[in-house]
Amino acid sequence: MTTLPMMPLPQERTHPFDPPPAYADLRDGERITRVATPTGLDAWLVSDYRTIREVLGDGRRFSTRAGMAAHVISGFDPNAPIGGFSQMDGPEHVRIRRNFAPQVTHARRLGEMEPMVARITDEAIDRMLASPEPFPLHREFSTAITTGVIAELIGVPPEKYHLLQDAAYTLFGTNTTPAQLQAALAPLFGYLMEQVARRRAAPGDDVLSRMIRHSADSDRPLTDEELVRMNAALLVAGFDTTASMITYGLVLLLGHRAYWETLCKDPALSAATGEELVRYLSAGVGLLRQAVEDTELHGQKIAAGDFVVVAIQAGNRDPELLPDADTFDPARRPGPHLGFGHGAHACVGQHIARMELAAVLGRLATRVPSLRLAVPLAEVDWKSDSVVRGPAELPVAWS
Amino acid sequence: MKVTADRDRCIGAGMCVLTAPAIFDQDQDEAMVILRDETPPEDARRVVEDAVNRCPSGAIQVH
Secondary structure (H helix, E strand, O other): OOOOOEOOOOOOOOOOOOOOHHHHHHHHOOOEEEEEOOOOOEEEEEOOHHHHHHHHHOOOOEEOOOOOOOOOOOOOOOOOOOOOHHHOOHHHHHHHHHHHOHHHHOHHHHHHHHHHHHHHHHHHHHHHHOOOOOEEHHHHHHHHHHHHHHHHHHOOOHHHHHHHHHHHHHHHEOOOOHHHHHHHHHHHHHHHHHHHHHHHHOOOOOHHHHHHHHHHOOOOOOOHHHHHHHHHHHHHHOOHHHHHHHHHHHHHHHHOHHHHHHHHHOHHHHHHHHHHHHHHHOOEOOEEEEEOOOEEEOOEEEOOOOEEEEOHHHHOOOOOOOOOOOOOOOOOOOOOOOOOOOOOOOOOOHHHHHHHHHHHHHHHHHHOOOOEEOOOHHHOEEOOOEOEOOEEEOEEEOO | OOEEEOOOOOOOOOHHHHHOOOOEEEOOOOOOEEEOOOOOOHHHHHHHHHHHHHOOOOOEEEO
16 A cells, blocks of 8 residues: 655745645646545645636535545544534525625625724734834734724624634644634634624624624524624634734745835735735645545546545646746736635635735835844744644834 | 626625626625626626636626
8 A cells, every 4th residue: 555645745944935846746747646634534635726726616516514624623523513604515505605795795895894904904003113123023913903803893892802813723723622622612602692692682883783684684594503603703714814914925025125125115016915925825725625426637536525635825826827826926916816715615704804915015015114024034933733824923123 | 798697606705896896796785796787898808707717606707
């Protein structure tokens, strides 16, 4: 019996912004290969742009039932009962998504959120500039902003931020046990259950109240438990991934000063720069799907029940997406990249994430052009125990 | 050029509206796709194709 290669493929720490080179070899060669994953599932690894879109875009052949991360998070049992929105397929998923997505995907509603995101960003910059240097950018700035935005959207006060932060760090930690996950989620679920009751009685203008109101008019209104799970998912998924992208992106820009200076000269490039950062860095380690029928991918037979892992970062560096995909070019529109996923489970909060990235880059470039890394790039401490990649912390200075 | 939208597939992601606001809109309640212009002029083809490629659910098509 041959030993399968381990996924994730080995990262070369000297190139913290690039996918492991083995992905490109795989993408340009056999395209799809059998791997062993850290949690013990054997899976097909897909790393080219076109096939990743095929897998993520076809929920009828490739189910999300096993959860998106059971290949890397030990606390996720692929055979567990369906608890979360991310495990649902087909019409059941669409019913839930249509009830809550409009609150965070409606273009007009997003426009109304922009001043709030700008205010929270400026307040975080004020606090940073009033702090001693070096300043821990990831915890005190990136995470503070993304937590503040998602919490304000749902109406969670600052004294409860620890509930969602504990839940997210436990959820995304690769060594989390099911019991630890349960213990971290329970207080958040309990708090949200109280909030559902409170806002059913006295609705406000927050996302949770709007979901309750919207759902009440539908054929099958959302239950209290569904509302709790959806809002927990938004809160938990909504800050750590985006905070990691902000910090990871700033390491790249500040570590290669010419990029930062270009942005400072023209802060209007902030939205395009943010989009290219999401494509180029792609902070997630890959998404899991499970074949529901015997099928084929790029000529390879896939049996019903087989697991498939798509390597988003490798797909985003595929010349099929952009001819010079390995070049970071903040001036371009990076096309229909996979940084927010694809298909019915594409990131529901992606517009908010874009708004946060653009606000942070634009306001920092305008207000703190002297911002710099306070440690050499080679000494940045990278996360090693999370499925969201990026720096564990980033000391910065400005004076 | 003819554009079609399948509201049974749409998940209200909003990519079409943000990419090609002259051609696509969203309904107020569910943020689902509404076609503002089913037969846009040929010079809009690039932006419409861009919207089609960015749509995560495959709900919009250009013919």
